[in-house]
Amino acid sequence: MAKDPVRVLVTGAAGQIGYALVPMIARGVMLGPDQPVILHMLDIPPAAESLNGVKMELVDAAFPLLKGVVATTDVVEACTGVNIAVMVGGFPRKEGMERKDVMSKNVSIYKSQASALEKHAAANCKVLVVANPANTNALILKEFAPSIHEKNISCLTRLDHNRALGQISERLGVQVSDVKNVIIWGNHSSTQYPDVNHATVATPAGEKPVRELVADDAWLNGEFITTVQQRGAAIIKARKLSSALSAASAACDHIRDWVLGTPQGTFVSMGVYSDGSYNVPAGLIYSFPVTCGNGEWKIVQGLAIDEFSRKKLDATAEELSEEKALAYSCLN
Numbered sequence: 001m002a003k004d005p006v007r008v009l010v011t012g013a014a015g016q017i018g019y020a021l022v023p024m025i026a027r028g029v030m031l032g033p034d035q036p037v038i039l040h041m042l043d044i045p046p047a048a049e050s051l052n053g054v055k056m057e058l059v060d061a062a063f064p065l066l067k068g069v070v071a072t073t074d075v076v077e078a079c080t081g082v083n084i085a086v087m088v089g090g091f092p093r094k095e096g097m098e099r100k101d102v103m104s105k106n107v108s109i110y111k112s113q114a115s116a117l118e119k120h121a122a123a124n125c126k127v128l129v130v131a132n133p134a135n136t137n138a139l140i141l142k143e144f145a146p147s148i149h150e151k152n153i154s155c156l157t158r159l160d161h162n163r164a165l166g167q168i169s170e171r172l173g174v175q176v177s178d179v180k181n182v183i184i185w186g187n188h189s190s191t192q193y194p195d196v197n198h199a200t201v202a203t204p205a206g207e208k209p210v211r212e213l214v215a216d217d218a219w220l221n222g223e224f225i226t227t228v229q230q231r232g233a234a235i236i237k238a239r240k241l242s243s244a245l246s247a248a249s250a251a252c253d254h255i256r257d258w259v260l261g262t263p264q265g266t267f268v269s270m271g272v273y274s275d276g277s278y279n280v281p282a283g284l285i286y287s288f289p290v291t292c293g294n295g296e297w298k299i300v301q302g303l304a305i306d307e308f309s310r311k312k313l314d315a316t317a318e319e320l321s322e323e324k325a326l327a328y329s330c331l332n
């Protein structure tokens with residue numbers, strides 16, 4: 001029997017990531033090749049005409065899994081009945097703006113969209129925040145949607161995770177699909193800590209630690225980390241636009257693994273509400289290694305953290321605490 005359609009909200013759908021993401025969702029990349037979807041697309045009034053153009057293209061693409069499209073600038077209509085919400089819409093930093101100005105705009109957007117989701121989304125709606133500052137926007141959404149369970153609110157660090165896999169695969173000349181269990185700790189920002197201490201590569205002689213195969217700790221503790229931390233800025237420099245296809249693809253990976261589960265023995269990175277694991281302060285949205293099953297993520301416990309890693313975990317937590325304080329100061 002055919003499955004009932006799942007309603008997926010994409011905010012900021014007329015933007016760059018939205019344009020790459022909605023066809024992926026409509027093709028089954030996010031929820032599987034046998035899962036029909038109804039797309040809800042939200043943008044702001046100045047982007048309404050462009051949003052309607054995206055809707056026209058979705059119709060023209062005749063995706064068999066796409067059972068309906070809602071394209072609207074009304075947040076209540078957009079949020080009504082959605083099972084999954086991918087929050088890409090936000091206010092970008094413009095010339096002459098201070099960090100606090102950008103934070104203040106996004107805090108107010110995420111506060112009001114939190115209320116709309118809380119009141120109108122389907123029960124158990126899963127939320128993924130992509131828009132920057134992703135961790136802090138997700139935290140604000142959590143604070144202003146208290147009836148959405150904290151387990152259902154996350155932010156995107158899977159792009160950073162995939163970037164780390166990509167760097168290791170390039171360095172070793174192996175298939176990216178043979179590399180696993182890198183970890184992104186912390187903030188989706190340049191303080192994030194890409195950690196390979198538990199990562200492995202599948203080889204004809206069995207699974208081998210990345211550190212052993214790379215055999216260059218100076219590179220792994222130096223250039224590898226900074227390359228992943230600064231990859232977003234490098235893409236902006238090269239394209240004059242921020243990453244879009246890789247961000248859209250990572251959003252699909254994030255939701256797919258969350259809903260359908262991670263493969264046995266594999267963990268991925270998700271920005272989730274800290275419960276104090278690994279001595280990360282509780283009450284931050286922080287990227288951890290997680291496994292998923294039955295539609296729920298679980299932080300991987302018991303990984304050894306050396307002194308080098310400890311400092312990096314703490315530094316990115318410190319930045320998130322400062323962002324949280326700044327976000328709260330914008331609410332006053």
Ligand SMILES: NC(=O)c1ccc[n+]([C@@H]2O[C@H](COP(=O)([O-])OP(=O)(O)OC[C@H]3O[C@@H](n4cnc5c(N)ncnc54)[C@H](O)[C@@H]3O)[C@@H](O)[C@H]2O)c1
Pocket residue numbers: 011012013014015016017018042043044047088089090091092109129130131132133134156157159160188242243244247
């Ligand atoms: N977490 C990550 O890995 C990651 C990666 C890349 C980009 N990003 C972030 O994702 C966001 C989107 O990037 P983009 O390149 O698509 O930007 P974009 O400017 O092309 O698109 C953003 C869209 O959001 C819309 N928007 C603005 N305010 C809105 C609101 N209140 N409600 C609904 N829509 C609204 C805009 O009109 C625009 O169409 C940015 O914040 C970017 O920094 C995050």
Ligand SMILES: O=C(O)C[C@H](O)C(=O)O
Pocket residue numbers: 132159231232233235242243
């Ligand atoms: O938009 C940015 O600042 C960069 C983006 O978050 C990315 O990681 O590509």
